[in-house]
Amino acid sequence: MPNDNKSYSVSDAFCWRKDNGFVTNFRYTDLVNYFINIKNVSIKLVLANHKNIVLDTIKLNQNYICDDICINDQIKKLQDCSGHFFIFHELKPKKNEKLIIRNSCHTSYSLQGSTPSVVHGNLPVLAEDSFSKPYPNNIIQHSKFRNYIYQIQNNFSSFDKVEAFIFNPTDINLKIEINNILFYLQPYTSKILQLPKASIYKIKSKCLYLRPILFVYKDNNFDVMHA
Amino acid sequence: MNFFFGLNLDNCHSLLTIPKFTNEGNLIKQNSLFKLMIKKDYWLIKKQYCDEDENFFYLDISVEDIENFFFLCKEDFCGSKGEKKINELSSFNNIKTNFTFRANLRIYNKNKEYTSYQSDYPLDMVKRTGDILTTVSSLLNQDQDNLLVFKQIYFLPVKKPFSVYLVNLQTEKVVVKRTFYTNSTNILNLNHIKDLKNCCFFSDGFLGLPIFVSYGQKKGLSMEHSHPPHLYILSDNKYKVVSALKEKVKKIVSQLH
Numbered sequence: 001m002p003n004d005n006k007s008y009s010v011s012d013a014f015c016w017r018k019d020n021g022f023v024t025n026f027r028y029t030d031l032v033n034y035f036i037n038i039k040n041v042s043i044k045l046v047l048a049n050h051k052n053i054v055l056d057t058i059k060l061n062q063n064y065i066c067d068d069i070c071i072n073d074q075i076k077k078l079q080d081c082s083g084h085f086f087i088f089h090e091l092k093p094k095k096n097e098k099l100i101i102r103n104s105c106h107t108s109y110s111l112q113g114s115t116p117s118v119v120h121g122n123l124p125v126l127a128e129d130s131f132s133k134p135y136p137n138n139i140i141q142h143s144k145f146r147n148y149i150y151q152i153q154n155n156f157s158s159f160d161k162v163e164a165f166i167f168n169p170t171d172i173n174l175k176i177e178i179n180n181i182l183f184y185l186q187p188y189t190s191k192i193l194q195l196p197k198a199s200i201y202k203i204k205s206k207c208l209y210l211r212p213i214l215f216v217y218k219d220n221n222f223d224v225m226h227a
Numbered sequence: 228m229n230f231f232f233g234l235n236l237d238n239c240h241s242l243l244t245i246p247k248f249t250n251e252g253n254l255i256k257q258n259s260l261f262k263l264m265i266k267k268d269y270w271l272i273k274k275q276y277c278d279e280d281e282n283f284f285y286l287d288i289s290v291e292d293i294e295n296f297f298f299l300c301k302e303d304f305c306g307s308k309g310e311k312k313i314n315e316l317s318s319f320n321n322i323k324t325n326f327t328f329r330a331n332l333r334i335y336n337k338n339k340e341y342t343s344y345q346s347d348y349p350l351d352m353v354k355r356t357g358d359i360l361t362t363v364s365s366l367l368n369q370d371q372d373n374l375l376v377f378k379q380i381y382f383l384p385v386k387k388p389f390s391v392y393l394v395n396l397q398t399e400k401v402v403v404k405r406t407f408y409t410n411s412t413n414i415l416n417l418n419h420i421k422d423l424k425n426c427c428f429f430s431d432g433f434l435g436l437p438i439f440v441s442y443g444q445k446k447g448l449s450m451e452h453s454h455p456p457h458l459y460i461l462s463d464n465k466y467k468v469v470s471a472l473k474e475k476v477k478k479i480v481s482q483l484h
Contacts, residue, residue, distance in 0.1 A: 001461050007462070010461060027364070027365035027366070028365070029362050029365060029459075031459055034362065034396070034472070035456070035459070035460060035468050035469070035472055036468065037475075064364075064397075064424035064425050065362065065396055065397070065424060065425050065427075066362050066363070066364040066365050066423075066424045066425070067424060068365070097464070098462050098463070098464070099460075099462050099464070099468075100460070100461040100462035101459060101460060101461070102458070102459055102460070102461050103459070104454060104458060104459065105365060106365045106366060106451065108368070108449070113445065113446070114445060114446045114447040115368055115371055115441055115442070115445045115446060115447035115448060115449050116368050116441075116449060117342060117447070117449050118365075118366055118368075118439070118441075118449050118450075118451040119451060120451060120452075120453075120454060124461075149250075149251055149252045150250055150251075150326075151248060151249075151250055151251070151252040152250075153246040153248070153250060153328075153329055153330065153331065153345065154244055154246070154331040154343075154345070155244050155282070155283050155285075155331075199282070200282060202252060218341075219339065220446070221339070221340050221341060221446075221447060222447075223341060223342050223343060225331075225343055225344055225345065226344070226345055227345075
């Protein structure tokens with residue numbers, strides 16, 4: 001985490017998608033109002049495609065402590081079908097008080113009118129200070145030399161299809177292996193990929209902690225979960 | 228050391244898939260699955276038999292076991308008697324991992340609709356008392372039946388009552404007050420409660436896991452847990468900030484008494 005003397009708003013990387021009838025909804029808490037009782041401090045949603053090109057920056061309503069926004073309503077005219085987004089809270093800490101807030105709020109995905117499946121934020125990836133200046137270092141670390149293994153603790157053999165949303169939280173071009181699939185992700189980019197049928201998925205990369213969000217399908221049902 | 232559990236819900240079964248490896252991919256050898264149940268004034272531990280393969284235990288939790296808890300331990304833990312009596316819960320295994328050791332908890336209904344999340348109940352929470360505070364509306368689905376399921380595990384083999392509240396932080400009023408119990412699946416139906424966008428759930432004196440389940444009107448189920456508040460504050464003052472918020476809620480709640 002940022003270890004200088006500044007206050008930061010830290011964001012997880014959240015997945016959005018509208019392909020194949022998906023509707024993405026972001027359910028957020030006005031964390032500054034909730035924790036510190038300071039109202040009307042702005043919250044911005046930075047919407048990007050998988051290449052991390054910013055598509056839109058949206059100011060979120062703060063009529064309630066918790067509210068939600070339909071991402072599909074914001075991206076109607078965009079050609080991109082999926083990507084990722086970040087949330088930053090404007091911070092106005094007291095003088096000499098350092099505050100680091102992490103937005104790991106909840107996103108829901110509804111497929112063709114089904115009950116939205118809710119999942120909390122995955123990993124903290126980016127931060128901005130109170131002047132909206134980005135934190136320059138990696139929040140999730142990587143190694144120059146060794147590979148890390150992350151083996152997901154579930155059996156996936158019963159599902160018809162499994163997709164993984166993966167975000168590269170580091171400033172290096174990351175080589176990632178999931179079972180026998182090999183691919184690369186540029187810094188701060190993401191990907192949704194269908195995984196080959198398997199009971200266990202093992203993820204190997206030089207990133208210390210690379211945990212995907214999984215979309216799993218069986219018959220007419222689907223679910224979203226953390227790895 | 229983590230415990231695993233099912234949810235005692237009217238229309239859903241619970242299935243636990245418990246791994247025999249850590250997230251680093253290290254196999255946990257010669258371990259078995261055990262269950263804990265309250266018997267009069269002690270905990271009884273027995274080996275839990277279930278389907279398994281080289282990588283997982285698969286436990287479709289029966290009605291009789293739905294309020295029991297489960298954990299991994301060396302297969303000879305209960306010795307020749309096959310069961311063990313203890314007065315309080317403590318650490319029974321020493322699985323070394325840099326990550327939280329979790330099992331997949333899936334709930335499913337008769338229509339084979341399902342939802343799951345990677346779940347655990349840490350020993351640290353079992354041994355401590357305290358308060359739980361969480362916002363509510365982010366995990367609910369409109370036009371569905373919404374339940375707040377508060378899973379509580381306490382180190383003593385007792386079903387002790389404690390108070391929980393829904394508090395509206397805007398109006399500073401208590402909206403709902405209920406009595407929950409230790410070592411239980413406690414359920415609060417959130418239907419017909421207004422202005423949940425400004426509400427938080429507060430449990431007074433006992434920790435537990437707030438899990439939100441949506442089902443009913445539309446196809447599909449949803450289940451997710453909320454985060455403890457200190458996960459959202461990463462600076463050194465996190466406990467001061469969270470304590471101040473809890474004190475504010477406690478003050479609102481005390482106006483009831």
